[in-house]
Amino acid sequence: MSDTDRKNPGDEDAPGTKQTGENICPSCSGSGRQGEKSCLDCGGSGRIIAIVGDA
Numbered sequence: 001m002s003d004t005d006r007k008n009p010g011d012e013d014a015p016g017t018k019q020t021g022e023n024i025c026p027s028c029s030g031s032g033r034q035g036e037k038s039c040l041d042c043g044g045s046g047r048i049i050a051i052v053g054d055a
């Protein structure tokens with residue numbers, strides 16, 4: 001764990017956390033944009049960190 005891990009609002013957990021994976025951001029459908037602005041949930045990446053949970 002470190003303070004440099006950045007979470008976007010749409011992330012379910014911090015990047016690199018066990019049993020997580022990248023997923024298409026449901027808020028922007030992976031486009032990274034909401035209208036003329038960057039998507040807030042994924043920070044414009046179009047992807048969020050989702051907890052997978054069943055390894």
Ligand SMILES: [Zn+2]
Pocket residue numbers: 025026027028029030031032033039040041042043044045046047
């Ligand atoms: Zn998004």
